[in-house]
Structure formats: C-alpha cells, structure tokens
Amino acid sequence: MNEMPNIEQANEMTASKISADKVQVYYGDTHAIKDVDIEIEPRTVTAFIGPSGCGKSTFLRTLNRMNDTIDICRVEGSIKIDGEDIYDPKVDPVQLRAKVGMVFQKPNPFPKSIYDNIAYGPRIHGLARNKSELDDIVSSSLQKAGLWEEVKNRLDEPGTGMSGGQQQRLCIARAIAVSPEVILMDEPCSALDPIATAKVEELIDELRENFTIVIVTHSMQQAARVSQRTAFFHLGVLVEEGPTQEIFTNPKDKRTQDYITGRFG
Amino acid sequence: MSLPYILLALLILAVAGFFVGRGKALSSANGDPRILHSLPGYYGWNVVVLTLVPSLLVLIVWLIVQPAVINNHVSSMISEETAAASSLDLVMSDVARVADGLDLAVSQGAMDAEMANSIRTELTDVRGRLGQVGVALGSNVTAETLRAAQSYRGWNATGLLFRTIGVLAVAVLGFVLGVIRTNPDFRARNSVETVVRYILIAAASIAILTTVGIVLSLIFNTVEFFRLYPATDFFFGLTWSPSFGGGSELGIVPLIWATMYISLIALAVAVPIGLFAAVYLSEYATPHVRAIAKPLLEILAGIPTIVYGLFALLTVGPLLMNVFGGGGVLGVGWMQGASSVFTAGVVMGIMLIPFVSSLSDDIINAVPQAMRDGSLGLGATHSETVKQVILPAALPGIVGAILLAASRAIGETMIVVLGAGAAARLSVNPLEAMTTVTAKIVSQLTGDADFASPEALVAFALGMTLFVVTLMLNIVALYIVRKYREQYD
Numbered sequence: 001m002n003e004m005p006n007i008e009q010a011n012e013m014t015a016s017k018i019s020a021d022k023v024q025v026y027y028g029d030t031h032a033i034k035d036v037d038i039e040i041e042p043r044t045v046t047a048f049i050g051p052s053g054c055g056k057s058t059f060l061r062t063l064n065r066m067n068d069t070i071d072i073c074r075v076e077g078s079i080k081i082d083g084e085d086i087y088d089p090k091v092d093p094v095q096l097r098a099k100v101g102m103v104f105q106k107p108n109p110f111p112k113s114i115y116d117n118i119a120y121g122p123r124i125h126g127l128a129r130n131k132s133e134l135d136d137i138v139s140s141s142l143q144k145a146g147l148w149e150e151v152k153n154r155l156d157e158p159g160t161g162m163s164g165g166q167q168q169r170l171c172i173a174r175a176i177a178v179s180p181e182v183i184l185m186d187e188p189c190s191a192l193d194p195i196a197t198a199k200v201e202e203l204i205d206e207l208r209e210n211f212t213i214v215i216v217t218h219s220m221q222q223a224a225r226v227s228q229r230t231a232f233f234h235l236g237v238l239v240e241e242g243p244t245q246e247i248f249t250n251p252k253d254k255r256t257q258d259y260i261t262g263r264f265g
Numbered sequence: 266m267s268l269p270y271i272l273l274a275l276l277i278l279a280v281a282g283f284f285v286g287r288g289k290a291l292s293s294a295n296g297d298p299r300i301l302h303s304l305p306g307y308y309g310w311n312v313v314v315l316t317l318v319p320s321l322l323v324l325i326v327w328l329i330v331q332p333a334v335i336n337n338h339v340s341s342m343i344s345e346e347t348a349a350a351s352s353l354d355l356v357m358s359d360v361a362r363v364a365d366g367l368d369l370a371v372s373q374g375a376m377d378a379e380m381a382n383s384i385r386t387e388l389t390d391v392r393g394r395l396g397q398v399g400v401a402l403g404s405n406v407t408a409e410t411l412r413a414a415q416s417y418r419g420w421n422a423t424g425l426l427f428r429t430i431g432v433l434a435v436a437v438l439g440f441v442l443g444v445i446r447t448n449p450d451f452r453a454r455n456s457v458e459t460v461v462r463y464i465l466i467a468a469a470s471i472a473i474l475t476t477v478g479i480v481l482s483l484i485f486n487t488v489e490f491f492r493l494y495p496a497t498d499f500f501f502g503l504t505w506s507p508s509f510g511g512g513s514e515l516g517i518v519p520l521i522w523a524t525m526y527i528s529l530i531a532l533a534v535a536v537p538i539g540l541f542a543a544v545y546l547s548e549y550a551t552p553h554v555r556a557i558a559k560p561l562l563e564i565l566a567g568i569p570t571i572v573y574g575l576f577a578l579l580t581v582g583p584l585l586m587n588v589f590g591g592g593g594v595l596g597v598g599w600m601q602g603a604s605s606v607f608t609a610g611v612v613m614g615i616m617l618i619p620f621v622s623s624l625s626d627d628i629i630n631a632v633p634q635a636m637r638d639g640s641l642g643l644g645a646t647h648s649e650t651v652k653q654v655i656l657p658a659a660l661p662g663i664v665g666a667i668l669l670a671a672s673r674a675i676g677e678t679m680i681v682v683l684g685a686g687a688a689a690r691l692s693v694n695p696l697e698a699m700t701t702v703t704a705k706i707v708s709q710l711t712g713d714a715d716f717a718s719p720e721a722l723v724a725f726a727l728g729m730t731l732f733v734v735t736l737m738l739n740i741v742a743l744y745i746v747r748k749y750r751e752q753y754d
Contacts, residue, residue: 050309064642066638066641066642069338069637069638069641071551094644094645094646095644096644096646097641097642097643098644099644100641101642101643101644102638102642102643102660103642104635104638104642106635108633108635108638108639110636110639110657110658111636111641111657111658112657114349120370120640120645120653120654121644121645124643124644124645124649124653125644167635171639174639174643175643178643178644203380
C-alpha cells in the first residue's frame with residue numbers, strides 16, 4: 001500500500017525479503033486474491049489478519065508455491081524473494097519450499113519417531129554428511145524450537161504420541177531443520193490450548209532473530225502479541241499493511257477499524 | 266387353507282390394519298395429527314406389526330413342528346417287522362407317497378373323499394388306481410402302508426385346519442389389540458422402532474448362526490474322519506494317494522505345500538503390480554484418468570474364477586510351455602505339461618491385482634492431506650513424499666490388504682483345478698504340476714463317494730484345515746487394519 005511516506009517506503013523496498021507485486025490468484029473461475037502488493041521485511045514477524053475466506057491463507061500459500069499442488073489454482077503477478085521471481089519457470093518449487101518452510105494449522109507430525117520427523121528434511125536434501133551431523137541438526141532444531149528438554153530422552157518415540165502443543169512445536173522444529181530463510185505459519189495455534197499457544201508464541205518471537213516469519217492468524221491478540229507488522233485482508237484484497245502498533249491503534253481504513261473493533265468478521 | 270392363501274389372508278389383514286390403525290389414530294385426534302404422539306403412519310405400522318409378526322411366528326413354528334409330530338404318530342403304526350425289513354425312513358417315504366397319491370386321486374375326481382379313507386388293499390388294486398392318476402409306485406401297497414397313509418392324510422388334514430385357524434386367530438387378535446391400543450398418547454413410533462430393532466437383530470443372528478452351523482458341520486465330519494484315520498498321519502504324512510479300495514495314504518503336507526507355493530507366486534505377482542497401480546491411481550492419476558481406470562481395474566475382480574482357469578489352461582500354460590518346455594525358446598525342457606504351479610500362480614496373481622490395488626488405493630487415500638502438505642512443505646518431491654511418508658503411514662493397511670488377498674489365494678479352487686494339475690507332489694520346481702487342498706476337496710467329494718469312508722471324510726478335514734488357516738489370516742488382517750484406523754481418528 002502506498003500510504004506511508006515515500007522515503008520510508010524506499011528503504012523498505014531495498015531491504016524487503018519478499019516483495020509481491022500485483023498478485024492475482026484464481027481457483028478455477030473464482031478470483032480469490034486481487035491485486036495484492038506487499039513488502040515483507042527480513043527478520044520480522046508479519047501477521048496476516050482478516051475474516052475467514054478473505055484469502056490470507058491462500059496468499060500465504062503462494063509464497064512457497066504450495067498452491068501448485070492444487071490443480072485448478074492459478075497465480076499471476078510477481079512474487080520475489082531476495083529479488084528472485086519464485087514463479088519463474090527456472091525455479092524448482094521443491095527447492096523453493098526448502099528455503100520457505102511452512103507450519104500448518106493442524107499439527108501434522110509424520111507417523112514416525114520424533115527423531116525421524118526432524119531428520120526427514122535434512123535427509124531428503126542431503127544436509128548431513130554422516131550420522132553425527134544429522135544428530136547435531138536434530139538436537140539444535142529441537143533446541144531452537146524449545147522442545148529439546150522435553151523430548152531428549154524419548155527421541156525414538158512416535159511424534160504422534162505427543163500433546164498437541166508439543167506436536168506443533170515439533171512441526172516448527174521440523175521446518176527449522178532444513179535451515180529455511182522464511183517460515184510461513186498458517187494459524188499455527190488454532191488447534192492448541194492457551195498454554196500451548198503461549199509457548200508457541202514465545203517460540204515465534206525467539207525465531208524472529210534468525211528467520212523471516214509470516215503468520216496467518218484469526219486472533220487479533222495473537223497478531224498484536226507476536227508481530228511487528230500486520231496486514232489486513234478483506235475479500236481477497238489487501239486493505240492495509242503497516243506496523244502492528246499502528247494498525248491496531250490508528251487504522252487508516254474504515255474496514256480495518258471495523259474488523260479490529262469486532263464490528264464484523 | 267393352503268400356505269399361499271394363509272399368507273395372502275395375512276397380507277390383506279395387515280394392509281387393512283394399516284389403514285384402520287392410521288384412521289383410528291387420526292379420528293381419535295379429531296383429524297389433527299399434532300395431538301398424536303407419533304405420525305399417523307406409525308399407528309398404522311403398529312397394527313401391521315402386531316398382526317403379522319406373532320402370526321408369522323406361529324406359522325413358522327407350526328410348519329416345523331407339524332411334520333415331526335405327524336411322522337412320529339404315523340411311524341408308531343408301522344410294525345417292527347416292516348421297519349426291520351427295510352429302513353423306517355424308506356417305509357415312511359412310501360407312506361407319504363401313497364398319501365400324496367390319494368390326495369391327487371381325490372382332487373382329480375378318480376376317487377371321492379369317502380373312498381380314499383375307506384379303500385382296502387384286500388378289495389382294491391390301490392397301485393393300479395393310483396397309477397391311473399399318474400402316481401407311480403415301486404411296489405404293491407401293503408395293507409399296513411395304506412392304513413398308515415390314510416391316517417397320515419387324516420392327521421395332515423386336521424393339522425392344516427388347526428394351522429389355518431390358529432394362525433388367523435393370532436393375526437386377528439393382534440389386529441384387534443393393535444387397534445385397541447391406538448390412542449393419541451400411545452407411543453407408536455417407539456414400539457414400531459423396537460420391533461424394527463428386533464428384526465435387525467434377527468437378521469444379524471441368522472448370518473452368525475449360519476457361520477456357526479458351517480463350522481459345526483465341518484467339525485463333526487472332521488472328528489469322524491480322525492476316528493477312522495490317525496491325525497498324525499494326516500498332518501505329517503508326505504504322501505497323498507487316496508484309493509477307495511482301502512490302503513489310502515492321506516498326508517496333507519504335499520497339498521498344503523502346493524497351496525502355499527501357488528499362493529506365494531500369486532502374491533509375488535499381485536502385490537507389486539497392485540500396489541504400484543494403487544500408488545499411481547491415488548497419487549499421480551488425474552481425476553479423469555482415475556475415474557476411468559479404477560472401475561476398469563475392478564472389472565478384473567468381477568471375472569468368474571473359472572474364466573481365469575480357462576485363461577490359465579489355454580493361454581498362460583501353453584505360453585510357458587513355449588518358453589520352458591521341451592521344444593521351447595530356451596530349450597531347457599523343465600516343463601512337462603501346461604499345468605504347473607507357476608501357471609496357476611501367475612493367473613491367480615492376475616486375479617488378485619484388483620484386490621490389492623483397490624484396498625490399497627482406499628487406504629492411501631485415507632492418509633490425511635496434512636501428511637502430504639507437511640512433506641511437500643519441507644521441500645520433498647512428490648515421489649519422496651509417497652515413498653517416505655504416505656507408504657509408511659499406509660503400510661499397516663496395505664499389509665491387511667495383502668493378507669486378505671492371501672486368504673483369497675489359499676481358498677481359490679477353479680484356477681488351481683484347471684491350471685495346476687491334479688497330481689499331489691512335493692517338489693520345489695514351480696514348473697511341475699501339483700495340486701492344492703481345495704482342488705482335492707473337490708475331487709474327493711465328486712463321483713460316487715461313500716460318506717462313511719475316510720477317503721471322502723478327508724475332504725472335511727482338509728476343509729477344516731483351510732478354514733482355520735484363512736480364519737487366522739483374516740483375524741490378523743482385521744487386527745492390523747483396525748490398529749491402522751486408530752492412528753488418524
């Protein structure tokens with residue numbers, strides 16, 4: 001959006017990690033995302049908020065081309081990560097997804113051991129040359145996800161046997177293990193209780209040091225707690241984007257104001 | 266009244282009951298169905314149920330009990346000498362035939378009812394008279410048989426009369442009771458649903474009782490067999506050479522060996538092909554291809570096994586002969602005839618492909634999309650996802666599918682009869698003809714088998730063995746499939 005002063009915007013342009021320009025997404029004949037332009041800063045948490053069906057999850061999924069797995073989905077416009085167009089035919093979506101990891105709404109650990117869950121990505125991408133390097137990756141990923149102390153003695157137990165909150169942090173650790181630059185989170189706490197949610201939010205805040213994080217959330221409190229920047233989507237349109245503080249205290253658009261004060265959505 | 270007429274009468278009564286019950290319910294509520302506890306139709310159904318169910322039960326019991334009672338009475342009239350001369354059963358069937366003949370003669374007007382009851386063998390040529398109306402009797406009718414037959418007729422007529430009266434009385438009673446009970450407060454819906462529940466229970470029990478009956482009949486005959494033939498010789502004997510003249514060797518080992526061997530070859534063919542087909546269909550095929558290919562594959566499952574047998578006999582067997590036979594492509598001469606373990610195994614494998622693929626396809630589809638997303642989101646390719654996430658997650662279910670296919674293979678008969686040969690043999694060469702448990706059950710029971718000889722009874726022991734083996738495979742398969750289900754629920 002072009003509502004910020006020019007100089008500030010220019011600074012952002014040069015520094016942004018992801019920049020989307022006139023992005024359109026179609027599901028068959030449905031125009032799900034319309035003309036979205038957004039700059040996402042590195043090493044920050046950007047929250048996408050908006051009512052259900054507003055396209056925020058769809059847009060999130062275009063950032064690592066997860067929408068490619070849906071046959072009828074079509075994306076237009078350009079999305080650049082580090083200045084490189086990810087929809088360029090030369091780009092391998094599989095490689096892209098290693099760089100732009102994803103955490104889903106429902107914790108989805110594989111029905112394998114905790115260790116194998118974390119080691120899955122590194123093994124596929126050949127990140128470890130031997131067993132001890134793989135062990136290091138597993139332990140450091142679990143440490144970064146704040147799960148190490150809880151699971152270090154039961155790495156060979158199935159990941160599906162953990163609690164919901166632990167499972168979700170396992171999925172975050174699994175995403176970290178392939179050393180992505182960006183982590184996309186699609187309502188990561190919607191299936192968790194408040195205590196598990198607090199732990200995951202704390203984790204997200206710590207991860208900001210090393211990763212660029214984009215999080216879709218239905219909870220405005222959560223957006224306010226974890227994010228530095230917030231983007232509000234409505235009916236497939238990016239209505240407003242800016243520093244979280246500003247969006248929540250002084251929204252420029254009427255629709256944003258209505259949404260955050262709970263008048264619709 | 267004969268049976269069809271009784272049933273017709275019950276039906277008419279029931280239909281009338283429906284309308285009477287519904288009408289009474291409506292009129293008792295002054296035409297306002299909202300006052301009624303249940304919808305008006307339920308009151309009608311309630312009368313139908315009360316009319317039909319008890320009367321039909323009485324009818325069924327009567328149909329079972331009456332012949333037994335009459336037989337008992339009449340057979341007491343047969344003297345000991347007659348019973349000793351031939352068997353009582355034979356005499357009784359003669360009696361029944363004469364009684365039927367008299368009935369027929371009366372109905373055709375060749376005799377009047379009075380005459381049928383009073384004729385005596387001393388005065389009339391009964392056999393000749395019955396012959397005129399088309400009832401041929403094997404021997405002359407003795408006085409005793411005729412008297413028994415006349416008494417049989419008498420009893421039957423009385424029984425028929427009381428049956429008609431009894432059944433209709435119960436039906437009318439039920440009808441009246443149903444109509445009396447119809448008032449707006451009566452919970453017709455609940456009582457109809459209770460009856461429906463009992464009908465469902467009855468249906469389920471019939472299925473289970475039939476299984477129990479099958480098992481029991483197998484067990485009795487198997488026990489009978491082991492009384493005549495030592496169990497150790499049966500289970501550990503290495504030779505199968507039955508001869509109805511006596512001195513048979515009835516060792517199951519060669520048959521079990523061939524059964525397992527053929528099943529193993531069948532699974533070696535069916536599992537990879539079926540599994541790969543399932544992976545393709547569920548993971549890679551476009552919805553359009555899938556919509557066409559899946560039903561086509563399942564058509565294989567609908568082909569009668571005898572057709573597969575012909576395929577084995579006429580196509581696969583000669584084909585293998587051309588490769589491995591004496592004058593074949595390889596010139597090795599390993600194969601003596603078209604029938605072989607390999608022929609039957611390959612064809613059976615083809616038959617099993619749809620079992621494996623269809624079940625595996627369902628199981629692979631049941632793996633949650635979240636698993637695929639999780640793997641793809643980590644930068645795995647589609648085939649890595651299939652290999653490392655989906656197949657391991659679906660593995661227990663796939664194993665279950667394979668075990669179900671295996672128990673099918675073990676029980677298969679026609680393909681084996683036509684494709685594997687008839688000689689029982691213990692050999693490791695898959696190109697030799699062997700024969701399986703099922704094929705031998707068929708051959709032991711066809712022809713003039715004396716059911717008291719071990720050579721015929723062995724079929725039941727074979728069947729029992731097979732039953733136990735497949736039952737265990739099925740239990741293991743069900744256990745694995747159920748355990749798998751719990752994983753995602």
